[in-house]
Amino acid sequence: EAGVAQSPRYKIIEKRQSVAFWCNPISGHATLYWYQQILGQGPKLLIQFQNNGVVDDSQLPKDRFSAERLKGVDSTLKIQPAKLEDSAVYLCASSLVQVRLGKNTEAFFGQGTRLTVV
Amino acid sequence: LAKTTQPISMDSYEGQEVNITCSHNNIATNDYITWYQQFPSQGPRFIIQGYKTKVTNEVASLFIPADRKSSTLSLPRVSLSDTAVYYCLVGDRNNAGKSTFGDGTTLTVKP
Numbered sequence: 001e002a003g004v005a006q007s008p009r010y011k012i013i014e015k016r017q018s019v020a021f022w023c024n025p026i027s028g029h030a031t032l033y034w035y036q037q038i039l040g041q042g043p044k045l046l047i048q049f050q051n052n053g054v055v056d057d058s059q060l061p062k063d064r065f066s067a068e069r070l071k072g073v074d075s076t077l078k079i080q081p082a083k084l085e086d087s088a089v090y091l092c093a094s095s096l097v098q099v100r101l102g103k104n105t106e107a108f109f110g111q112g113t114r115l116t117v118v
Numbered sequence: 119l120a121k122t123t124q125p126i127s128m129d130s131y132e133g134q135e136v137n138i139t140c141s142h143n144n145i146a147t148n149d150y151i152t153w154y155q156q157f158p159s160q161g162p163r164f165i166i167q168g169y170k171t172k173v174t175n176e177v178a179s180l181f182i183p184a185d186r187k188s189s190t191l192s193l194p195r196v197s198l199s200d201t202a203v204y205y206c207l208v209g210d211r212n213n214a215g216k217s218t219f220g221d222g223t224t225l226t227v228k229p
Binding site: 004033035040041042043044045048056091093105106107108109110111112114 | 150152159160161162163164167205211216218219220221222
């Protein structure tokens with residue numbers, strides 16, 4: 001089974017520039033998450049999609065961050081303009097919606113995109 | 119969302135059993151307990167999940183007391199490759215990625 005694909009793996013930009021990250025979740029996973037992980041900290045949820053609708057974006061800095069999931073499959077996370085404090089790893093994860101009783105539920109994570117803002 | 123508390127770091131030696139305890143005093147009735155492992159430059163990876171009592175799979179065991187206010191991840195006979203950050207999460211099992219990650223426990227396994 002193919003995992004969650006993210007690109008690019010690494011990105012270096014100057015502050016005030018814009019950047020976009022792409023995620024392709026596991027086939028059949030209706031739920032998609034974007035996380036921000038700052039060095040030394042655990043991942044922080046930015047936004048959650050159910051198919052192509054936003055379920056939770058309460059922690060997304062909406063003045064500079066945006067995300068979309070057209071057609072309920074791939075997703076793009078954008079930062080415009082970037083700030084130094086946006087330097088982090090951006091993780092995409094996906095999970096099933098309905099889980100059969102007795103089965104584990106888990107979020108499957110991609111390898112992330114490491115963003116450095118200089 | 120329930121908050122979790124874990125030790126910041128732990129050291130162990132190869133071949134030993136490692137137990138990492140997580141406190142989650144305000145766990146809700148519907149919450150499950152899930153543990154993830156994260157290696158450098160990779161995303162977190164699911165280890166084990168449970169609701170109560172004991173759960174065991176091929177890589178770990180999870181012990182949950184009756185009051186469910188804490189849980190213990192047990193890694194038998196660790197090796198150098200088990201050096202990683204381990205996260206304890208509590209949350210609705212039907213919203214797997216919504217649970218809040220803390221800062222995790224950095225386990226260092228020494229030869």
